[in-house]
Amino acid sequence: MRRVVITGVGLNSPLGNSYDELYESLKAQKSGIEYVPEWEIIKDLGTKVAGRVKNVDLKAIPRKFRRSMGRVAQLAAVSTGQAIADANLTPEMLGSKRCGLAFGSTMGGNETMFEYMPEVQEKMSFRGQNSMAFLKMMSHTVAANLAQMFEIKGRNLPTCSACTSSSQGIGAGYESVKYGMSDIMVCGGAEEHHYLSAGVFDVMAAASTKHADEPHLSSKPFDEARDGLVVSEGSGALVLEELEHALARGAKIYGEIIGYGTSCDGAHITTPSREGMQQVMETSLEDAKLKPEDIEYINAHATATARGDIAESHATHAIFGSLTPVSSTKGHMGHLLGGCGVVESVICLIALNESLLPKTMNFKTLDKECAPINVLGENTEKDVNIVMNNNFAFGGINTSLIFKKYQA
Amino acid sequence: MATKEEVYSKIKSVLMDEFEVEEEAISMEANLFTDLELDSLDAIDLMVTLDKELGIEIKTEEMQDLRTIEDVCNFVLSSIPADE
Numbered sequence: 001m002r003r004v005v006i007t008g009v010g011l012n013s014p015l016g017n018s019y020d021e022l023y024e025s026l027k028a029q030k031s032g033i034e035y036v037p038e039w040e041i042i043k044d045l046g047t048k049v050a051g052r053v054k055n056v057d058l059k060a061i062p063r064k065f066r067r068s069m070g071r072v073a074q075l076a077a078v079s080t081g082q083a084i085a086d087a088n089l090t091p092e093m094l095g096s097k098r099c100g101l102a103f104g105s106t107m108g109g110n111e112t113m114f115e116y117m118p119e120v121q122e123k124m125s126f127r128g129q130n131s132m133a134f135l136k137m138m139s140h141t142v143a144a145n146l147a148q149m150f151e152i153k154g155r156n157l158p159t160c161s162a163c164t165s166s167s168q169g170i171g172a173g174y175e176s177v178k179y180g181m182s183d184i185m186v187c188g189g190a191e192e193h194h195y196l197s198a199g200v201f202d203v204m205a206a207a208s209t210k211h212a213d214e215p216h217l218s219s220k221p222f223d224e225a226r227d228g229l230v231v232s233e234g235s236g237a238l239v240l241e242e243l244e245h246a247l248a249r250g251a252k253i254y255g256e257i258i259g260y261g262t263s264c265d266g267a268h269i270t271t272p273s274r275e276g277m278q279q280v281m282e283t284s285l286e287d288a289k290l291k292p293e294d295i296e297y298i299n300a301h302a303t304a305t306a307r308g309d310i311a312e313s314h315a316t317h318a319i320f321g322s323l324t325p326v327s328s329t330k331g332h333m334g335h336l337l338g339g340c341g342v343v344e345s346v347i348c349l350i351a352l353n354e355s356l357l358p359k360t361m362n363f364k365t366l367d368k369e370c371a372p373i374n375v376l377g378e379n380t381e382k383d384v385n386i387v388m389n390n391n392f393a394f395g396g397i398n399t400s401l402i403f404k405k406y407q408a
Numbered sequence: 409m410a411t412k413e414e415v416y417s418k419i420k421s422v423l424m425d426e427f428e429v430e431e432e433a434i435s436m437e438a439n440l441f442t443d444l445e446l447d448s449l450d451a452i453d454l455m456v457t458l459d460k461e462l463g464i465e466i467k468t469e470e471m472q473d474l475r476t477i478e479d480v481c482n483f484v485l486s487s488i489p490a491d492e
Binding site (some may be wrong): 063064067127128129130131132 | 452456460
């Protein structure tokens, strides 16, 4: 069986713009959530906090490629460039038909859409609209733009499934390599900061509204005092590679992907199903040929909404009981939507390589409606070999990835 | 009626501001595609921007043969109605 290893990492998140920065932020228990004064003018928007990407030079992307990218694709491009450089992939490797890409986002470029549509609608005319707007807004803008910029000519799988966009990207990449369609897959996802995303959760009464004065306290996954999620932005990319291919070129190996499951609840468009969540974790375990007790840490999706956290806790408890350490890093940085699966996968790699199981920020008391899982309230230093990353999206889409410390 | 110099000056500022072209690369003789490394989509967007900024109506379907900045100048000038 072909083994799939991770040989490159890149990210842009509210907690830093590289593996090392993210690690340092987690170790220092930093919060990446801040008050957003620009949102005060939006009538009836309750949530006023977000995690944003800082200190990234998007203008460094050559205009030739940047012209058709909204912020979402630009963030993805910076992360992907970082991952490709980290993996030391040559143009020949990237241009081979054996190298592909799997990348997604919830939305295309929201900012572009909000500039473009009102003008077209007001005038009922496309006169004066430039040719790039659509390319920034289209659903597969990230996957298409990345392929142009990095000249990736193999399979291209846009995985646009909201909050599982990037975990499905990684899963699709893993399957592509494992089942022999590709030797290298560049995978991940992204989301850009925009009030549209915040407003969507706000109208569903799912966004945090109580902590504009103390933004770092706003996201409290699994805690009884949680009041909703914090809508953030971010992006990340992983280079997945077939083990022998990676070894032959002496690549650095961050870890191995040994299990993946994806499914749909097929039930309700937004209400998560604990059965669906449980099923996808079981599928991932079956794929990895593991028993539940083999998993030593779980990075939960837990966004700090009432229903999601409860359902996930019960699904997790049904399989893993009360001992396996679980944390949700959305307490630190909020919900990166299309970017969360990949950044949380990097956190799983940090757990494997740095022996840091990050705490759940702001977690004090488990909601009594949650099942009694072992939510980490403090950073824990522990040498672990196998960890799981779970993500769930609107539409009932579920993913579960299992990562293992690389051993020859 | 705008003069050729005025149109050239506008094209130059649009190329620099919107298309990030270096000032020294811009001249009447510069080829949009080989010298300035623009492509057909850029050419359309250049016209759309000039259309907006100069308040004229450019028929982009008639602009296939534009190569140099001088071609663009002449095309823009020919798009400006004679009575203006």
